[in-house]
Amino acid sequence: MCVFQLCFVSTTLCFIWGKHLSPSMIEGHVIMVLLHMLETWNVFPL
Helix, strand or coil, rough: HHHHHHHHHHHHHHHHCCCCHHHHHHHHHHHHHHHHHHHHHHCCCC
């Protein structure tokens, strides 16, 4: 459960920081979060 909370927090921070970052940096962070979520689902299938 904590892992999913971390993913949610990371995504939220990404959108908050998005106002101060360039689109490429936002896109890169989103991809990293999505890959981490996919990895988590492989370890803990829903």
